[in-house]
Amino acid sequence: MADTSLGIDLNVVPFHKTDDTPKNNEDKLNQMNLENKKLKEMLTLVLDNHNSLQNHVSKLMQDHDLLASSPNKRKSGVCDECNTSASTESHHQGLLKRLNNGVTRVYTRTDPSDKSLVVKDGYQWRKYGQKVTRDNPSPRAYYKCSFAPSCPVKKKVQRSLDEPDLLVTIYEGKHDHKSTDNEHETQTSKARFNSPMELGKFDDTLVEQMANSLTRNPDFIEELAEAIFSKIFENDLF
DNA sequence: CGCGTTTGACCTGCGC
DNA sequence: GCGCAGGTCAAACGCG
Numbered sequence: 681m682a683d684t685s686l687g688i689d690l691n692v693v694p695f696h697k698t699d700d701t702p703k704n705n706e707d708k709l710n711q712m713n714l715e716n717k718k719l720k721e722m723l724t725l726v727l728d729n730h731n732s733l734q735n736h737v738s739k740l741m742q743d744h745d746l747l748a749s750s751p752n753k754r755k756s757g758v759c760d761e762c763n764t765s766a767s768t769e770s771h772h773q774g775l776l777k778r779l780n781n782g783v784t785r786v787y788t789r790t791d792p793s794d795k796s797l798v799v800k801d802g803y804q805w806r807k808y809g810q811k812v813t814r815d816n817p818s819p820r821a822y823y824k825c826s827f828a829p830s831c832p833v834k835k836k837v838q839r840s841l842d843e844p845d846l847l848v849t850i851y852e853g854k855h856d857h858k859s860t861d862n863e864h865e866t867q868t869s870k871a872r873f874n875s876p877m878e879l880g881k882f883d884d885t886l887v888e889q890m891a892n893s894l895t896r897n898p899d900f901i902e903e904l905a906e907a908i909f910s911k912i913f914e915n916d917l918f
Numbered sequence: 919c920g921c922g923t924t925t926g927a928c929c930t931g932c933g934c
Numbered sequence: 935g936c937g938c939a940g941g942t943c944a945a946a947c948g949c950g
Contacts, residue, residue, distance in 0.1 A: 806921095806922070806923090807922075807923060807924085808923095808941095808942065808943075808944095809924090809925085809941070809942060809943080810923090810924070810925075811939090811940065811941070811942095813939075813940070814938090814939060814940085820940085820941095822941070822942075826922090836941095
């Protein structure tokens with residue numbers, strides 16, 4: 681069995697003692713800086729793992745495309761994506777699959793109570809149609825990228841037939857501009873932080889906030905656990 | 919008033 | 935040519 685430890689302790693315990701002498705405050709500050717540093721390293725590690733996993737998934741998807749393009753025809757009830765006999769699409773949760781002709785399919789888990797067909801992906805979309813298709817009683821929504829008038833990208837969003845809380849988004853085309861989120865992020869950062877020192881502080885604060893929110897987010901922990909599991913699986917198999 | 923969504927009508931491609 | 939299904943258009947509507 682491979683070493684599965686990522687060196688991450690998700691139970692980050694903040695110190696609770698409150699002793700307000702200057703000496704203790706200084707210690708406290710040092711300790712906080714140390715923790716921030718650790719969290720930053722953890723985050724970097726998580727991002728690295730995430731990137732390598734994503735690369736690996738893309739590679740696997742490409743291999744699968746080659747297999748799927750073989751003359752063997754699909755049977756009904758066989759998954760479009762991976763030709764498994766599973767009728768559920770839960771194994772695609774959060775997956776990003778690039779198909780031919782710049783078509784990308786993304787599976788997004790949503791709140792079951794949320795009936796809207798909205799997938800936040802950092803771009804600005806304008807809905808231009810909705811249609812109920814024959815094979816799926818839930819309506820399919822049609823969106824065009826509205827950020828740049830010349831942008832040819834379209835997307836279709838429809839709930840999975842098997843799992844109503846799973847949104848299937850099909851992107852067609854390639855954006856000829858940056859995502860609106862990136863732009864906004866860059867602009868607000870520039871506006872708020874003028875000196876490198878401020879940026880450094882922002883960096884620490886951001887890392888702290890991100891780490892806190894991530895460790896409190898059960899979805900993230902679940903996804904991290906899945907990622908770790910697949911990494912173990914990968915190490916066992918390859 | 920401007921912008922985004924809704925929704926019925928229309929267009930297009932495909933199989934028979 | 936016809937019917938069907940998916941995709942798009944555009945007027946009406948709602949909201950801030």
